[in-house]
Amino acid sequence: MTISSEYYPNEPERPILKSIEPSEETINQLNELSKVFDTRAVYFIADYEKSIGNYICDLDGNYYLDLYQQIASIALGYNNPLLIEAAKSQEMIESLVERPAMGNFPSKRLPKQLQNLLRFAPNGQNKIWSGLSGSDANELAFKAAFMYYCGKKRGFKTKYTEDENASVMDNQAPGSPDLAVLSFKNAFHGRLFATASVTCSKxxxxxxxxxxxxxxxxxxxxxxxxxDNQEFNKKVDDECVLNVEEIIKTWYCPVAALIIEPIQSEGGDNHASALFFAVFERITLKYGIVYIIDEVQTGVGATGKMWCHEHAAIEPPPDLVTFSKKFQSAGYFFHDPDFIPNMKYRQFNTWCGDPARFLIANVICEEIVKKDLITHVNEVGDYLMSKLTKLAVVYPNYLQRLRGANRATFIAWDVENNEQRDELLALLKSNGCNVGGCSTKSIRLRPSLTFDIKHADIFIEALEKSLYELSA
Amino acid sequence: MTISSEYYPNEPERPILKSIEPSEETINQLNELSKVFDTRAVYFIADYEKSIGNYICDLDGNYYLDLYQQIASIALGYNNPLLIEAAKSQEMIESLVERPAMGNFPSKRLPKQLQNLLRFAPNGQNKIWSGLSGSDANELAFKAAFMYYCGKKRGFKTKYTEDENASVMDNQAPGSPDLAVLSFKNAFHGRLFATASVTCSKxxxxxxxxxxxxxxxxxxxxxxxxxDNQEFNKKVDDECVLNVEEIIKTWYCPVAALIIEPIQSEGGDNHASALFFAVFERITLKYGIVYIIDEVQTGVGATGKMWCHEHAAIEPPPDLVTFSKKFQSAGYFFHDPDFIPNMKYRQFNTWCGDPARFLIANVICEEIVKKDLITHVNEVGDYLMSKLTKLAVVYPNYLQRLRGANRATFIAWDVENNEQRDELLALLKSNGCNVGGCSTKSIRLRPSLTFDIKHADIFIEALEKSLYELSA
Structure with a gap:
């Protein structure tokens, strides 16, 4: 009995390809959709009612083994029976038909809902603030960071000067101070205005x-x-750290926060050493800077820990850890009570999150624990990695810089260029696998946590065939 | 048969007040919640399972007539049977358990879902882009506006210069140009970073x-x-318009967009004349500026039109109209296809909205049409207004600047100061009505669209009693 067959006894044995060319119905539907929606980024139209487990079904009845899972945001696969049960509950119906303004009129269910989620918080975090998306989570974290940073300077008092109160209404200092968030080249933290300013991938x-x-x-x-490159890579780390410290010391305004992904995902699945993350704890403490870890894509199991930065054993823990995607519910975790602003209504908005997604997040995390899916993804990831390593010997140009050892199924590699990458993704699709790219020439694997050894075998077979075709 | 009794045969006849002092259970729950959530803004803990129609039930079994409705975001009242039905549908379950990355893998249901919503778009708008909250909707609209504004300058070509592509990665011009959004004093458009920059209420x-x-x-x-003040108010309009034009001509960087609420809500329920809104159509056209109307709080019926700016008959229609709250689903409407960015992946994110909320929005709007709730709220609003006008004669200090004539139930007035306002809100609660404030000394009414004449009578009775107590 495998994990996937337990949840999904009716999951297809392997990909089902009925018609590679889109049918007339699909073309019509796409045309219809184009009238009201930007369809230029559409891979295909999905039939979510028929999708199951690790297979996504399209409108033409093709079943693809899905190693992309809605841009890394489906944790357990499609139509999970326990999530369906949660979706039918009275608690879910309430969350949908009378969405609360939680800050003013919290439901009697809210304490339990938040306590539930906090059971799955990263090591050292015991508080939570919720939002609606990864971008939103990061911007809320920035707000918390700026309020904390300024609050610390004025001793967290709740009185503001006349000058502060007046200037802020004109978007000027001292009420709206010049403060920076430091991020990294190739980072992706979202696409709102503050998050776009820290995003630097494309x-x-x-x-x-x-x-x-x-x-x-x-x-x-x-x-x-x-x-084979430990010395070189250590130097790379050291130079980057020096650079960070230099920026903090010389930027035109104070750096109030540092935000970093444990693995840069959209930016190309770039990894950094555990040491690299630990050193920022020291640096941010030294300069009084808020340390934010963005776990939007890396969180919730797929890297072989519940939260990827736990691989680095950062001590004391980072100040704020943001989440979204596989957690479905978005927001940030923290532990220092001073990150609760000194006055009410400072960190506030109409909804303050979405209880419907709390319920989904809770079921997902409970299943991860109950079925020990972390151990499972580590096993499957090691298996996948060993197969890919062998394949890289045969196709060194098409499997460059294979990344993700000891990071479970969070695996990626480079091909030679952008065109070749897109060609390989198209070949993989024609061989039954839905896979995503990142950066310009990387392939990233983001299967669900219920992806089994048998799926890995199917994928490797499809990849081998695709690489053969690509090199033909 | 009234509107509310049709939907809610079991709605209480009037408020039920069991215990004004919070019970031990309530205090315990609040303490529990405080451990994981900022409860300083909590009015009370709600029991949404028991809340019904125009009555919100708290944990102690008190039923308050609700004229606040989750900060103006519940359209039809609590536990609406048609929304419950929608919440139980297969389509809803799908939306919850396999939330799609809609830009890449749209559901086969998406064309119909968006077409449904567009039936309720403001006059002249036939396209939609969706987000997750009012703040998010406005920031997405700003992105669309900036891309359009810059696109127009370069003829919407899809090639960018090396300088643009390089400078944007350093957050510098020309890739990240200095461009402004003009908003108004006392405006509220959200609390993310770009929206906080246009927000100017507190x-x-x-x-x-x-x-x-x-x-x-x-x-x-x-x-x-x-x-009685037409001449004075006309002058006020003219001065404001001159001021806007002056800012556009002299601001340190180009003003790319203008955003305005049809009625400033959070900022104090400030109204402006129909002419005021029409003149901005002329000004924005003259200067090539994007005209954005923020209907987050005013939209979806409560002002006596589906969209409040339709009172102003703006022609041609504004460029972008943002929505959230009562529409439950958030985003912006538009009609000019050039607001679809010239390249894919420019206006994009993982989820691109929330289909679960599309379903809710659709049912809400269908009911508004089917039951002609717009006519209904106009009748109830006129009735409320006539009662309040009479009461203002008796209590002129407590009912100053009564606003909302011909704007259905979207009614507000001022008392003398902040303390008095909070006292009046507390008295109203003790007399069975849950009411909200705005700005520093305003009371705002935001009942649901199913609020009936009988509810208006109960409210007026409670208000009369509260004002009597306040003045005692």
Whole structure:
């Protein structure tokens, strides 16, 4: 009995490809949709009623083994029976038909809902503030960070000067001070205005948008395989750390916060050493800077820990850890009570989160614990990695810089260029696998946590076939 | 048969007050919640399972007539049977358990879902882009506006210069240009970073947050009653318009967009004349500026039109109209196809909205049409207004600047100061009515669209009693 067959006894044995060319119905539907929606980024139209487990079904009845899972945001696969049960509950119906303004009129169910979620918080975190998306989570974290940073300077008093109260209404200092968030080159933290200012992976995300004048430090670019390049990579780490400290000391305004992904995902699945993350704890403490870890894509199991930064054993823990995607519910975790602003209504909005998603998040996390899916993904990830390592010997150009050893199924590699990457993704699809890319020439694997050894075998077979076709 | 009794045959006849003092259970629950959540803004803990129609039930079994409705975001009242039915549908379950990355893998249901919503779009709008909250909707609209504004300058071509592509990665011009959004004093458009920069109602919303250097023009402050102060108010309009034009001509950077609420809500229920809104159509056209109407709080019927700016008959229609709250689903409407960015992945994020909320929005709007709730709220609003006008004669100090004539139930007035306002709200609660404030000394009414004449009578009775107690 495998994990997936327990949840999904009717999951297909393997991909089902009925018609590679889109049917007339699909073309019509796409045309219909184009009239009201930007369809230029559409991979295909999905039939979510028929999708099951690790297989996504399209409108033509093709079943693809899905290693992308809605841009890394489905944790357990499609149509999970326990999530369906949660979706039918009275608690869910309430959350939908009378969505509360939680800050003013919290439901009697809220204490339990938040306590439930906190059982799955990263090591050292025991408080939570919720939002609606990854971008939103990060911007809420920035707000908490700025309020904390300024609050610390004035001793967390609740009186503001006349000058502060007046200038803020004109968007000027001292009420609206010049403060920066430091992020990293190739980072992706979202696409709102503050998050776009810390995002630095592709021009397309930010062109024509006014931005805050905030700095991007270099993120390590390692040589692979890691075990053969330890000295070089250590130097890379050291240089990046020096650079960060230099920016903090010389930026035109105070750096109030540092935000970093444990693995840069959208930016190319770039990894950094455990040491790299630990050193920022020291640096942020030294300069009184808020340390924010963005676990939006890396969180909830797929890297072989519930939260990826737990691989680094950061001590004391980071100040704020943001989440979304596989957690379905978005927001940030924290532990220092001073991150609760000194006055009510400072961190506030109409909904303050979404209880419907709390319920989904809770079931997902409970299943991860109950079925020990972390151990499971580690096993499957090691298996996948060993297969990919062998394949890389046969196709070194198409499997460059293989990344994700000891990070479970959070695996990626590079091909030679953008065109080749897109070609490989198309071949994988024609061989029954839905896979995503990142950066310009990387392939990233983001299967669900119920992805089994048998799925890994199917994928490797499809990849082998695709690489053969690509090189033909 | 009234509207409310049709939906809610078991709605209480009038408020039920069991215990004004919070019970031990309530105190315990609040203490529990305080451990994981900022409870300083909590009015009371709600029991949403028991709440019904126009009555919100708290944990102690008190039923309050609710004229606040989750900060103006519940359209039809609590536990509406048709919304419950929608919440139980297969379509809803799908939306919850396999939340799609709609831009890449839209559901086969999406064309119909969006077409449904567009039936309720403001006059002249036939396209939609969806987000997750009012703040999010406005920031997405700003992105669309900036991309359009810059796109127009370069003829919507899809090639960017090397300088643009390089500078944007450093948050510098020309890739990240200095461009402004013009908003108004006392405006409220949200609390993210770009939206906080256009928000200008209270320092508390923005203190300690870095802001964009964007201008706030004066919003009309009329004398009431309007019919006795036409000449004065016309002058106010003219001065404000001149001021806007002056800012556009002299601001340090180009003003790319203008955002305005049809009625400033959080900022004090400030109204402006129909002419005021029409003139901005002319001005924004003259200067090539994007015209954004924020209908987050005013939209979906409560002002006596589906969308409040339709009172002003703006022609051609505004460029972007944002929505959230009572629409439950958030985003913006538009009609000019050039607001679809020139390249895919420019206006994009993981989820691109929330189909679960599309279903809720659709049922709400269908009911508004089917039951002609717009006519209904106009009748109830006129009735309320006539009662309040009479009461204002008796209590002129406690019912100043009565606002909302011909705006259905979207009614507000001022008392003398902040303390008195909070006292009046507390008295109203003790007399069975849950009512909200805005700005520093205003009371705002935001009942559901199913609020009936009988509810208006109960409210007026409670208000009369409260005013008597206040003046005692």
């Amino acid at each position: 021009p397309i995300h930010k062109l024509d948008l006014p931005a805050f004048n905030w700095p991007h430090a270099p993120y390590p670019v390692y040589k692979y395989p890691l075990e | 320092p508390i919303h923005k203190l300690d947050l870095p802001a964009f250097n964007w201008p706030h023009a004066p919003y009309p402050v009329y004398k009431y009653p309007l019919e």
